[in-house]
Amino acid sequence: MKREIIIIGGGIVGLSCAYFLQKSGKQVTIIDENDITNSTSFGNAGLLSSFDKTPLSYPGVVLNTLKLMLKGQSPAIIHPTLDLKMYKWLLNFILSANEKRTKKTMMLFEKYGEISLKLYEKMVKEDSFDFDYHRTGMLSVFTEENSYNQKLKKYNYIDEERFKILNNNELKEYLPSATSKIKGAILFKKNAHFDSKRVMLELKRHLQEVGVEFILNEKIENIRVENNKVKHLVSSSKIYEAEQYIMSTGYQTLLASKCNRDLTMIPAKGYSITFEMPKEFIPKTSTIFNDLFIVMTPRRDNVRFTSKLEIGSSDTKVVLKQIESIKKNFFEYNQYFEMKNEELWCGFRPLTPNDIPLIGRDEEIKNLTYAMGLGWLGMTFAPAIGSIITDLVVNDKKNAQSDDILLFSGFFQ
Structure with missing residues (x-):
């Protein structure tokens, strides 16, 4: 049976593409190697951080990371490897850490982040x-005097709709667990947060109800290309054929490499801790500890931490040493409390060196489109990506005919 559109991968980006394609009248099939209950999207903090949040690669990131390493607080861990691709990625990452690139990236973040927020609200x-959705801003907390002062230099004006520099009393109102070790805090008012697990389950439920086909626990092992078109996909036991294919395989690049695409993207392992905390300590909104790379998001029934950035690791298990490091770093600047009913998780984020996603049509394979490389920002930009990909496919556009692809795709940066 020949299908109309097959999406390979059922993370938040794959589901978002399916949502908008189905809305446009297309018949969609999602194939995923798991059952869509514990993907990287499920472990996301739920912070939609497109406004006033610098990308991972920013001016001074290397020096700042080295300083945190000396203090034993660095969120970044680089495991030695013989994989030259990782070192190529690191070089591009360092080259992207300049003022011009950062400014451009943040402008793109705002443009497509606002589109996504409006689409989430419409959904x-x-x-x-x-979705347990709240547009109540993002509290940005600084534990290093230097990084706080650098941020203040950039926000040395008044814009009450965009941000507010908090005094100590206001900080305690938003973050009751804060101690005097925290150097400062800024509330950025345009961001939002939600419960990523609810989002994934709600989207999956809705898509099933409106007729999107799910083929789960089915790993696509090969992709057959003939005459500049994908002929079919191959699993261990079946062949799947469609008119159009969308590759949304997260950090996994095997299928892309079979299409002769060497994607500048690596897997980065991250962790989350979901727990119940005393009501008097629950933060008022999603909070990011900038210097520690810890995000804490309040949810309806619990709170979630996300942190760490392990590069070069292939270990799929939760390393308790990393969990303890996250807790140690957090409680260095917050009052101690008992974290009850902990749920530990780890997963791999697909990182590009400049945080710009890899989206758009394959330049040679006519019926193949990529929707990959969202890294830690999959939840933040998924609706915008889904709508961009839908516009390409439904209107049979080339990349050059889409301003969004030319602006926001890493293939054209």
Whole structure:
């Protein structure tokens, strides 16, 4: 049976593509190697951080990371490897850490982040999704005097709709667990947060109800290309054929390499801790500890930490040493409390060196489109990516005919 559109990968980007394609009248099939209950999207902090949040590669990141390493607080861990691709990625990452690149990236973040937030809000209103969505801003907390002062230099003006520099009393109102070790905090008002697990489950439920086909626990092992078109996909036991294919395989690049695409993207392992905390300590909104790379997001029934950036690791298990490091770093600047009913998770984020996603049509394979490389920002930009990919496919556009692809795709940066 020949299908209309097959999406390979059922993370937040794959589901978002399916959502908008189905809305446009297309018949969609999602194939995923798991059952879509514990993917990287499920472990996301739920912070939609497109406004006033610098990318991973920013001026001074290397020096700042080295300083945190000396203090034993660095979130970044680089494991030695013989894989030259990782060192190529690191070089590009360092080259991207300049003022010009950072400014451009942040402008793109704002443009497509606002599009995504509006689309999330529309989805909640029109389809009654329970995302536990709140547009109450992002609290940005600084534990290093230097990084706080650098941030203040950039926000040395008044814009009450965009941000507010908090005094100590205001900080305690937003972050009751804060101690005097924290050097400063800024509330950035345009960001939002939600429960990533609810988002994934709600989207999956809705897509099933409207007729999107799910083929789960099915790993696609090969992709057959003939005459500049994908002929079919191959699993261990079946062949799947469609008119159009969308590759949304997260950090996994095997299928892309079979299409002669060497993607500048690596897997970066991250962790989350989901737990119940005393009500008097629950933060008022999603909070990012900038110097520690810890995000803490309040949810309806619990709170979630996300942190760490392990590069060069292939270990799929939770390393308790990393969990303890996250806790140690957090409690260095916050009052101690008991974390009850902990749920530990780890997964791999698909990172590009400049945080710009790899989206758009393959330049040679006519019926193949990529929707990859969102890294830690998959939840933040997924609706925008889904709508961009839908516009390409439904209207049979080339990359050059899409301003969004030319602006926001790493293939054209």
